[in-house]
Amino acid sequence: MKEIEIDFGGITNDNLEQLRIINSTSLPVSYPDGFYKDVVAAKDESLNKFAYHNGFVIGAICCRIQKDGDASSNSSGSSKIYIMTLGVLPSYRGRNVGTRLVQSVIDYAITSEDCKKMGIGEIILHVQINNHDAIKFYERLDFERGEVVENYYKRIDPPDCYILRKKL
């Protein structure tokens, strides 16, 4: 199917409900209010953004920075970007929207000064082991399948997941 035009936009308290809708139509688990509060509080459009098409919100990605080990070590490769949620409305899938959302975060991680200062070395995320579509999706973007984390999920089956990584 043909790629559609998209624009990016920030997530605020006033449009937060749209994020809930995107997540509920795309993800098997529901996220607590605390998650949404943190996304808004982060106020970081580079890591938390909507994808708009013709004025409608059709997708969203939410990431956070994860610092490894002691906070003092700033050597390159010690911090990661963790993708918490990625979702696109079902009717708009297959049009490169999800890819472009992830790619924008990858580009940010590689080119931005802030990321260089923080020493962002890789992007990681968790994927349920039976979610083959998602695994293929990320592999197309040069993510590698890493180790299995058993019983990561509490309420869905299978409860295990893979860690997917992309070194920058």
Added chain:
Amino acid sequence: MRDLEGFTQTQHLILELKPNLKVNWLAFALGKHVKGDLKGAVDIIDIFLSTLEEGSTDLQKNYETSELALYKNSIIAESGRWNEALDHLIECQKKDIIVDYFSWLKMCGFYQLQLDSFDEAKTTFNKLFERGSTDDYSVHTGYMLAILKIGGDLSKRMMKAKGARALPSLLVLTDAQKTTLKDEYKNQLLVQYPKSAAIMRIIMMLLDIESKEWTDKIQSYIQTNLKRGVPSLGDDLSALFLCCCPDNGNEYYIAQDPVDVKSHKAFRSISNIVDGIIDSLEGNSTFPNDDEIQPPSTLLWAWFLRSTLYEFAAEYREAVHFIDKCIDQTPTGVDLYELKGRLLKKAGDIHAAAECLDKGRELDKQDRYINNMTTKYLLQGDREEEALEKMALFTRHESDPEQNIFDMQVTWYELELAACYGRKKMFGKCLRSYVSVEKHFEDIHEDQFDFHAYCIRKVTLRAYVDVLRWEDSIWGQDTYVRAAEGIIKTYLHLHDEPTKNSEDNEIDYSSMTAAERKRAKAIARKIKLKNEKKVLEEAKRRDADDAKTKSESKKSVKDEDPDGLELLNKCHLDEAKKYAGTLVKNAPNHLNTWLCQYDVSIRRDKALMALRALFQASHLSNQSKVMHHELFKRIIDFHENVKLAEGSHPAVVEVFNFEKAALLGSSSKSLHEFVLEWYEHAKANPLTALGLRVEISKAMLRYKVRSPMDASNLIIENGLNVRDATLNNCVEALKVLKSIEESDDRVTEFAALARNMYYLSSNL
């Protein structure tokens, strides 16, 4: 106010004392103009101009000189001296003093039409197109009038039309006229200005609906706008549902009633075209006859358009089916919830509608419009506290939200709130809300004092005269009229049922005399006031800490009498009479004005005034060729119940009886014959409004006109394929039908039809 004679004399005196001040001359001329002495006003301006020295700034090209010249010109035009006005305009242009060239061109074109100089008019309107007015429909109307060589009063009336009404949608044109205009528009204007939406739409108005060319152009127009994603496309296309006016076969009105829409050829064609587009988009994501792959939003807007078309036809189930498809595909679209909410409301469930709208509101908390719509639906669902919470999300943070709503003159909220309180029988608060609207209008009326000195100094005289005339007419404006009608209805209700107020429902008044009742009410009021005072003091103690941080401590007008007790205590009938009087004076062309005047007059035992009101209402009714059921009801009521006061002068009695009979149409007709005549009229006109059918039916039963079977058939015979088949009218109709003993399958069938259309209503 408006002591025009006095004003002019005073200004004359001032001018004689200080003739060197320009403002004195202008004020004097203004006085003469508004008083009606048009020639005098022009003379004063001429004399002023002759006192100026050569090289004075008031003779050179600047805003003030230009405005004065155009003002003088507008006075000449007002007196109908078109030739003089046109010559004056040309002279001004030669002297090169005009700054507002747009107005100059418009006035010039208008005069040329009046003088039948059609070629010159065409050139003038063309110049307006060249300057960029290609989407100004009044300019297009002028252009078309010039081409068709239509001048005089008809052209004057056509040029007054507002919005997107252009000549072909106002006047019934002959085929020859349409062809002339079509050639002009397609071959000249469309070529010169290919992007103008107005030109496209006018061409669509000129084409024959049955022709392939029309279908193709409409399809192309729809497809372009679906790609762009225009939510109002349905409303835009509805401008094509033109029907001939019942009272004037030469003019059109736009079909509003679902029955008129459904039977209109344009509606049917458009629905078919849209169905075809949807099939094609669902099948292979392209428009019919096109290869370009469309994004999902195009299909979304196509479904949305189909939904709005079903809304026009009052087919709410189908409409909701399509909007649900939209929401399924794109649950993040705020516009979608607005349409669905409106459909749910129309289908009979206001609470579901409010919930739906609230979902939309949550998606974009910065969108004030959707917040206001949610508030409106909450008020219509009698949930005024929640409504206020929603309004408070957008009011200024420092002050009390109710106070802010009053300061911002949010009249739509006040009207809905008042209606809500009225339904809940909280009449004090209801009156208070309606009276707030009146207070706003008084403020708007007072505002004109601010304009006087400023406008005369800045020489914005055309605008100032328009404002003065507009201020005179505000008491007939829709918002005020709604408030006045609400107040009248409330006071009359209180007059009829003085104890039906939710605040005094503990004491039984019916067994007391009037004096005892008054005393008991006063005691109840005192107790209530004491309780309220206690609550207020407690609130004050709580607010004592906050009071320090509040910067605005002034007590506003609105805080006085929060429960409207003072308003409740006024004499009900006198207040109703006062407001009815305002309506009669300022809104004499509204039917409701006279119905209210009737209602007030019969309670005041003023039979002649009541009769006069009915005559005025009948006159309006005859002009529009539609008998409204509320008028019919009152004519019957009058004949049955209203009597002249005893001891009236015999001449009065004679006139009264004569005119009373004349109300029925002729002096020899009986009430029985009147009802029979309307029964036959309704039979002969299958589209007769449901409301009127119900009233005629009630009258038939009451006066034993024909059989009860005939009465019930009158309501049932055309099902809901009649005008005015609103939910309320269906409920009334079913009530009447159930009271007729010969209830049969057809009544059940009618009920089923109503329940199918208003499928979410719990009242059927």
